[in-house]
């Protein structure tokens with residue numbers, strides 16, 4: 005059992021000595037531009053530590069932040085530090101994490117919950133998977149610090165069932181942390197209790213949405229509900245609840261260790277820190293990259309990603325998944341942060357970046373996302389259930405080059421209707437890929453209109 | 457075989473017991489039932505409803521809401537084609553089409569000799585290996601129209 009910072013330090017030192025005796029090989033790839041342009045905070049341990057061994061995490065400074073918070077800081081001071089860092093939610097919404105924690109900490113209640121959103125619904129994104137599989141303790145540490153700050157003693161991780169290895173690593177991590185007394189009762193003699201359980205998703209995109217996720221943990225169909233009441237007042241089983249994304253929580257331990265001001269200094273004015281992106285599509289180097297906010301799309305695609313594959317021409321980059329948009333070539337010097345992406349008609353989303361070359365048709369890509377939203381719509385409200393179906397059929401007409409001029413007007417009108425009248429984020433953002441491709445690639449829609 | 461003598465029902469019973477027959481653990485119970493039986497048959501769903509004291513409509517409603525739950529048995533082998541964005545951009549829709557044509561069934565169906573089921577998925581988080589197909593739980597990276605059918609032949613032979 006580890007009951008004090010001194011004991012934690014002692015274990016870290018012992019393990020470090022052991023590691024020095026049996027050094028692990030570090031891939032020489034780390035000196036290529038793919039790596040040198042990156043700045044790793046969330047992924048700092050990726051590939052360097054053994055996710056199956058809590059001692060290895062501790063040897064790399066793991067759980068020091070939790071013990072520091074418990075030993076030296078009041079819950080209020082923890083929240084203050086997170087507020088200073090200006091960390092914003094990495095799950096898509098970009099809501100300031102410190103403010104979210106503060107509102108839950110202020111609610112009087114005997115039972116509160118911390119939920120980690122590991123549903124990673126955006127198809128084509130795998131940042132959260134990498135963290136849960138490669139550095140599971142970092143997620144647990146972030147959750148425990150959140151629990152201490154907000155007065156919650158129970159945490160849940162909602163992981164998608166398609167990630168069996170993540171589930172296995174997290175389960176093992178929870179067991180090991182519990183065995184060492186780092187999770188459980190009276191952690192480090194502080195009087196703070198915190199336990200974590202895993203809940204499996206079952207393949208419904210809408211369950212990434214906060215209220216649907218809670219319905220799912222409670223054993224129901226994942227139907228979103230109207231907000232307010234917000235989760236801070238009425239979350240899991242009606243109790244005050246903090247819901248944070250995996251990557252958001254993975255930033256917490258470094259913030260407590262190095263201070264909010266350190267984090268605030270990385271990135272841009274309104275978007276601090278780094279962001280992990282999943283670079284995929286028609287690009288030479290695919291994979292996860294972590295860069296400071298404010299890095300340009302051009303740097304991401306050409307310097308880190310090595311450019312478009314097979315010498316073909318770049319056409320667009322899609323960000324934000326089914327809720328996002330496509331950004332054309334002339335905007336490649338755009339800095340990647342919440343506001344800039346929004347002003348270009350896309351969103352940060354969870355961090356999927358899909359490079360699209362000249363061989364793809366943008367209307368077909370818009371249809372792909374619309375069809376995804378159609379099949380993932382939970383069906384609770386009409387604008388989304390019927391609207392996404394109608395929009396898919398309309399887009400088909402353009403693809404078959406059978407659309408009329410009035411279809412084009414109807415398409416735009418219906419997009420705006422679905423956006424403004426749907427109940428939850430799924431329907432509200434489903435038209436985005438269509439709207440953004442109309443904005444930048446209108447000629448491809450016009451080409452789908454038959455002349456008569 | 458009656459439920460009492462079918463070992464799989466014992467396994468299911470044990471997992472419900474472990475979850476203290478909590479109504480709100482329904483999704484966990486469905487997961488373990490699917491693991492045990494390979495799919496969620498109507499009898500199994502009715503049994504779960506009875507044991508958790510939930511209306512059958514609720515159990516059926518939850519089981520059909522989530523894509524991960526299968527209400528029909530799978531074939532002896534299965535291939536899952538990823539239709540997530542990264543794989544789609546790399547042509548996984550065409551790969552699926554080719555496999556469907558080759559075996560004369562649609563996604564979600566099983567061949568009449570029960571040798572092969574074709575399934576689809578939203579994303580395995582292996583997007584840098586796109587397009588991927590999964591043959592009996594083994595990820596096959598960077599597949600092509602040709603390699604995908606070869607992999608399947610290899611699996612079912």
Ligand SMILES: Cc1cc2nc3c(=O)[nH]c(=O)nc-3n(C[C@H](O)[C@H](O)[C@H](O)COP(=O)(O)O)c2cc1C
Nearest residue numbers: 093094095121123124125212213214248249252429
């Ligand atoms: C349809 C829909 C799907 C979502 N899927 C996810 C998801 O897979 N993972 C995630 O972290 N957030 C997802 N979100 C955002 C969450 O609702 C929520 O804002 C987020 O988990 C809060 O954590 P954060 O503040 O740390 O970002 C989704 C939202 C919507 C509307």
Ligand code: SF4
Nearest residue numbers: 383384385388428431
């Ligand atoms: S917008 Fe779509 S997903 Fe959201 S509640 Fe309505 S039908 Fe369900």
Ligand code: FES
Nearest residue numbers: 538540543580583
């Ligand atoms: S999109 Fe196919 S594995 Fe992610």
